[in-house]
Ligand code: IPE
Ligand code: IPE
């Protein structure tokens with residue numbers, strides 16, 4: 001766990017326990033599948049962000065634990081489905097669900113997590129919070145779909161990339177940061193500031209993830225790298241590379257080939273990796289980090305707001 005999350009670590013443990021409780025099945029075969037999933041949690045960033053925001057706004061209450069668990073269940077479900085779509089074999093340092101259990105069980109496991117997340121959030125008894133969770137899940141699915149439809153299309157603009165990463169990633173960070181305001185009585189301005197913070201940190205986070213797909217060490221990030229280009233995904237490092245090398249015909253030719261194993265793909269990954277496109281993409285992420293920090297200025301200074309601020313910096317430092 002990140003050191004700066006230590007202040008909320010007992011609450012994070014409660015979130016994890018809640019996830020285990022809601023996923024529990026009387027059917028031993030299903031329970032075995034769940035037992036294989038839960039110990040390999042990731043960074044728990046979304047519930048951590050929710051809990052830090054809750055502490056910064058007056059304290060953690062039981063609905064925050066339940067809602068944080070629901071967010072992490074949604075996130076984990078998207079990853080199980082995403083790994084199947086990407087045919088990725090490693091996640092959180094471990095063999096992915098579809099490789100271990102087959103595609104059908106992985107789809108159903110993702111569905112099992114989604115539906116339990118909705119059930120858990122419904123049990124909190126706040127219709128507005130439930131509606132935001134379902135709407136955000138719709139947004140994530142639309143973002144993943146948009147990404148697939150824009151793959152291999154060199155007409156995919158930076159504005160389109162921004163819309164995709166907002167939908168597939170930042171929207172859930174917005175909900176995590178806003179949840180305490182949603183579940184409490186925060187002012188409209190506090191709610192807006194937390195949405196601005198979530199959006200900015202979420203966009204920075206996905207840009208850095210897209211940079212790590214070019215420069216990351218799979219052993220450190222716990223998942224494969226190089227997959228985005230192999231799948232024809234046009235992410236910010238590639239967008240910047242194309243801008244900087246307008247005469248490079250290889251990009252269009254390779255994207256059109258639809259062959260992720262083409263030997264020239266590895267060459268292009270190396271070219272992007274060693275180009276200034278990487279720093280240019282990270283500069284963009286740093287810009288969002290500054291915006292996230294500005295959005296926090298509306299909250300009273302505490303160790304929790306400091307942790308929310310430090311978290312933004314940690315996100316970009318992962319790729320440096
Ligand atoms: C991975 O998210 C998916 C993206 C949005 C880039 P995380 O990096 O938060 O995944 P885990 O939960 O820590 O494994
Ligand atoms: C995040 O994007 C996926 C979802 C929001 C489902 P990525 O596709 O970049 O995530 P990783 O790199 O596989 O973790």
Ligand code: MG
Pocket residue numbers: 082083086
């Ligand atoms: Mg992926």
Ligand code: MG
Pocket residue numbers: 209210213
């Ligand atoms: Mg990625």
